[in-house]
Each structure stands twice: as structure tokens, then as C-alpha cells.
Amino acid sequence: MKLWGRVLRPLLSCPERIRRAQGWTSSSSGQPHAPLAGLWSATGLVSHWTEVFKKRGIPEARESSEYIVAHVLGAKTFQSLKPVLRTQPLTPWQLRRVQELCSHRLQRMPVQYILGEWDFRGLNLKMMPPVFIPRPETEELVEWVLEEVAQSPCVARAQGGPLILEVGCGSGAIALSLLSLLPEGQVIAVDQGEAAICLTHENAQRLQLQDRIRIVCLDVTLEGNWTHLLPWGPVDLIVSNPPYVFHQDMEQLAPEIRSYEDAAALDGGEEGMDVITHILSLAPWLLKDSGIFLEVDPRHPELVNSWLQNRPGLSLSLMAVRKDYCGRSRFLHIQRSGP
Numbered sequence: 001m002k003l004w005g006r007v008l009r010p011l012l013s014c015p016e017r018i019r020r021a022q023g024w025t026s027s028s029s030g031q032p033h034a035p036l037a038g039l040w041s042a043t044g045l046v047s048h049w050t051e052v053f054k055k056r057g058i059p060e061a062r063e064s065s066e067y068i069v070a071h072v073l074g075a076k077t078f079q080s081l082k083p084v085l086r087t088q089p090l091t092p093w094q095l096r097r098v099q100e101l102c103s104h105r106l107q108r109m110p111v112q113y114i115l116g117e118w119d120f121r122g123l124n125l126k127m128m129p130p131v132f133i134p135r136p137e138t139e140e141l142v143e144w145v146l147e148e149v150a151q152s153p154c155v156a157r158a159q160g161g162p163l164i165l166e167v168g169c170g171s172g173a174i175a176l177s178l179l180s181l182l183p184e185g186q187v188i189a190v191d192q193g194e195a196a197i198c199l200t201h202e203n204a205q206r207l208q209l210q211d212r213i214r215i216v217c218l219d220v221t222l223e224g225n226w227t228h229l230l231p232w233g234p235v236d237l238i239v240s241n242p243p244y245v246f247h248q249d250m251e252q253l254a255p256e257i258r259s260y261e262d263a264a265a266l267d268g269g270e271e272g273m274d275v276i277t278h279i280l281s282l283a284p285w286l287l288k289d290s291g292i293f294l295e296v297d298p299r300h301p302e303l304v305n306s307w308l309q310n311r312p313g314l315s316l317s318l319m320a321v322r323k324d325y326c327g328r329s330r331f332l333h334i335q336r337s338g339p
Helices: 002-008 042-055 061-072 083-087 092-106 111-115 138-151 173-181 194-206 225-232 247-252 274-286 300-309
Strands: 117-120 123-126 163-167 186-191 213-217 237-240 291-295 316-323 329-336
Touching: 042 061, 042 083, 042 092, 061 092, 061 111, 092 111, 111 117, 123 173, 123 194, 138 173, 138 237, 138 291, 138 329, 163 173, 163 274, 173 186, 173 194, 173 213, 186 194, 186 225, 194 213, 213 225, 225 274, 237 274, 274 291, 274 300, 274 316, 274 329, 300 316, 300 329
Parallel strands: 163 186, 163 237, 186 213, 237 291
Antiparallel strands: 117 123, 291 329, 316 329
């Protein structure tokens, strides 16, 4: 499912604005796509909708078609379908369902929302608009946190596992991935969006991890809100994939992102630093002796380092920067540099 990473990153959008049609979505010629009739195999449907998507300028045309057809047939990927299911005719209901889901894709709805689920580090998570969709590169952030826990015995608490604070939990992807691989760990997951809080609750129960996660609706940018976290702290680690898109870049995001995902989970303000600086400002009050792990824009390492150097009272230092698998500076490790 990592093939969908390109659609999910903040790329420049296509020139055309999204058009929401009533009923069946119209083709580029203005004629509606009539419901398909006759005998259609899964392979034939994939080819048909791939061509339709290409003509309409839909990104990842073939991948979109394959995921939708496979989903209707009860599989995660088209490649995992048994050969017989690829060639036998679909039922009339299956044909209608494929057409319905493909009409949403023609309206530039992300496949994750269309399917209503997506995998993240092997966990199957429910997806629902407008909650932020976890990106493939965020799996690397989780991996770095796990490495830190494994290499730093001081991170372990008296109970045997770390207490981790996640700021901006969205669907719960980061928090639940960490819990699934840290059997004695605990997470405090906060988000300002009620939809995100509800979805994280649902995914935690779906994965039977609800007993080790405390989910709190809280906006860390509001003065004094952080004090609500003090009774559960101090925490061993802080991890976050915060809103970090530069405000002037918001209009350039792809329609899949701009028109469906919560702007508050994307827009980081003028320099993409609004939430990042709040996390760093609160860290000395909430953090024990370990560090903060952030996913950021490639322009942020220099900005964050300069910001910290101008605030020596926080006693925080940028310790390391990691690149994502595309070679862009994407992840930061910030640690206490004093008492």
C-alpha cells in the first residue's frame, strides 16, 4: 500500500479544482458514466476504470482501480486475489458497488477514505474523513522511536515500559503502532479534533489496545491546557507528526488532501512552526530525561535549531536529523541539554 505515498504527500495539485457531482460523476466530455452492464471480470473492470481515471487525470489510476475492485471482492490488494476471482464475472451488486466507489475517486476522494480502512505498519486501521491519513514516511518515525526505546534503558519506567505522549494522534496510527510493539508501554494521545479522538478510540478497541492508551481531546496551543496532562506525567518520550505545512503552501496541495483532510491537521502557520514551537515550549514541563521525536518539513531542521538556540532557557538541543526514504530531511530528535 506504500504505492499511495505520492498522492498523500504535500505535492502540487493538478490545475483543475475538484468538482462534486450529483449522482454519477460526469466524464471529461460532460457525458455521465452509465452503469456498466453485462459480464465483467475483475481484470476487465480494473482495465476499464484505469482508462477512465487516466482520462480524468486521476493520480495513481491503476492502483486506485485495483484497490477498489479488490476491496469489493473482499481482498486488500488485487495481487492477493485468487486467479479464479480475477477472471470470473462479478455479480450485479458488485458491479454497482465498484461503480459507486469509483465515482468517489473521480471526485478526488482519497482511496483510504473510499475503502474506509488502511494498513499502517501491519495494523489495519479504520479511516474516516476528515481525520488525517497516516503517510508511509511516518512509519519511519515510529521505527526511530522504537530504536530509542531499545537502546535507552533509562526510558523504561518502573512498570517496565515507557510512557509516551503523542501530540496530534489523528487515527491513532503512531500511538497504536508503538503500543503493539511495546507490550508494557503506555501512551497518552491528544488531539484537538473530536473526530480524531473518536477514531483513535475506535481503532484502539479494534486492535484491543484500549487498556494502555489514554485519549484526550486537547489543544496544546491554548494557554494552560497542558496542565491537564501533569497528573499523568512526567512522560519518557514525546512523539508527534504535527501540522507542519507552510500556510502559503496550503493552496498548492493536491485536491485529495486539500478538499478532504482536516486543514487544522496540515496547516502549521506562516513557517509551519506554530504547533511545533508549542510542543517544544511545553516539553520541559512534561518530559523526563529523554527526547522528542518530530516529523517536519525538510525546511524545518534549520528553523527549529535556530529557534532552540534563541531560547536557552528551555534546555533543549537538536540532537539528530534523519532523512526519509526519498532523501529529504524529515525527522528530528530533540533532547534535554540540561536540568
